[in-house]
Amino acid sequence: FQLHHGKFHELDQENLDKLIGILRPQYRKSLDAGVKKNKILPARSPIEANNKNIFSKEESCELPENWNEIYNRLFELIDVKNDPATYFSGPRFIDVVKQAKAYFPDYWQYISAREADGKSTTRKLYYHDILKELNISERKIVLDKILKIVEPYDKERVDEINSLLYGLSLKKNIETEIAQKKLIVFISYSWDDESHKSWVLNLANKLINDEIEVKIDRHMMRLGSPMTFKMEQAIEQADKVLIIFTPNYKLKADNRKGGVGYEYSILNSKLYENQKRTI
Known part of the structure; x- marks a missing residue:
C-alpha cells in the first residue's frame, strides 16, 4: 500500500481507512499479549466453572478451591515489615477482623487461647486460621478492608488478588487502557512546495x-527549540513512522540533506531494528 499523490491525493475515507488499518494492528496484538500475560485465574477455579465470585455461595465457612493462592498472595502483600503502610502486625490484623466480627477476641486473648491449645502463634498460620473460621460474608469484609488499605501502595498486586476473589477479568481493564492510549505516529516528509506541505498537514x-x-x-x-533533539525524541516515542515518499524526499534522504536527511539517518538505523514500524 503506497501513500502518494496518485489515487490517495484526495484523502477520501476509503483511503484513510486503509491507512489507519495499517497503523493500528499492533494494538490488537498488545491486547492479546496483555491478556495472556495477566491471566491469573486458575484453570478450574469455581469462578470459571460457575461464572460467579467466591462469595456468591450460601453463607458458610467454605473456602474456594483457589484459596491457597489467594492467601499466599495476600500474606506476601502484608508481610513487608519495613513498610508500615502495608505491614499488618497481629494487633492490626485482628483490629480489622473485629470490624467484621465485633466480639472476636482481642489480640492477647486470641494469642493466649492458641498457646493454651498448643497451636502455633506464627502470623502466617494464625491469620490463615482466622480467615478460615470466618463465614463468607465476614471473610469478604476483612479481605476488602485489607486490600483497600494496601491498594494505594501496590495496586497491581491488589488487582491480581481481586481478580482471584471476584473473577474480575483483566481483559476489560487492558482494553480500556489500550483504548485510552493513543497511537503515536511520526510523519516524515520533505517541504517540496506549499501544495505538498498543505496536503501533508491535512493528512x-x-x-x-x-x-x-x-x-x-x-x-x-517553536522559536528557539532544538529541532534536531525534538526529531530524535519524536521518532523514539512513535509507535509508527509514516514516510511521505516523493522524488524530492528521496533526493534529500540519499544526500542526507536538511531535516529530511537528518530524519532519514535516524530512521535508517531504526528500520533495521523494527521494519514493521516504518510505513
Whole structure:
C-alpha cells in the first residue's frame, strides 16, 4: 500500500481507512499479549466453572478451591515489615477482623487461647486460621478492608488478588487502557512546495481527528527549540513512522540533506531494528 499523490491525493475515507488499518494492528496484538500475560485465574477455579465470585455461595465457612493462592498472595502483600503502610502486625490484623466480627477476641486473648491449645502463634498460620473460621460474608469484609488499605501502595498486586476473589477479568481493564492510549505516529516528509506541505498537514489533521497522536515538524516548531533533539525524541516515542515518499524526499534522504536527511539517518538505523514500524 503506497501513500502518494496518485489515487490517495484526495484523502477520501476509503483511503484513510486503509491507512489507519495499517497503523493500528499492533494494538490488537498488545491486547492479546496483555491478556495472556495477566491471566491469573486458575484453570478450574469455581469462578470459571460457575461464572460467579467466591462469595456468591450460601453463607458458610467454605473456602474456594483457589484459596491457597489467594492467601499466599495476600500474606506476601502484608508481610513487608519495613513498610508500615502495608505491614499488618497481629494487633492490626485482628483490629480489622473485629470490624467484621465485633466480639472476636482481642489480640492477647486470641494469642493466649492458641498457646493454651498448643497451636502455633506464627502470623502466617494464625491469620490463615482466622480467615478460615470466618463465614463468607465476614471473610469478604476483612479481605476488602485489607486490600483497600494496601491498594494505594501496590495496586497491581491488589488487582491480581481481586481478580482471584471476584473473577474480575483483566481483559476489560487492558482494553480500556489500550483504548485510552493513543497511537503515536511520526510523519516524515520533505517541504517540496506549499501544495505538498498543505496536503501533508491535512493528512496529519485527519489522523488526529481519528484519535491518533501525530508528531510532525509543523506542530513541533517553536522559536528557539532544538529541532534536531525534538526529531530524535519524536521518532523514539512513535509507535509508527509514516514516510511521505516523493522524488524530492528521496533526493534529500540519499544526500542526507536538511531535516529530511537528518530524519532519514535516524530512521535508517531504526528500520533495521523494527521494519514493521516504518510505513
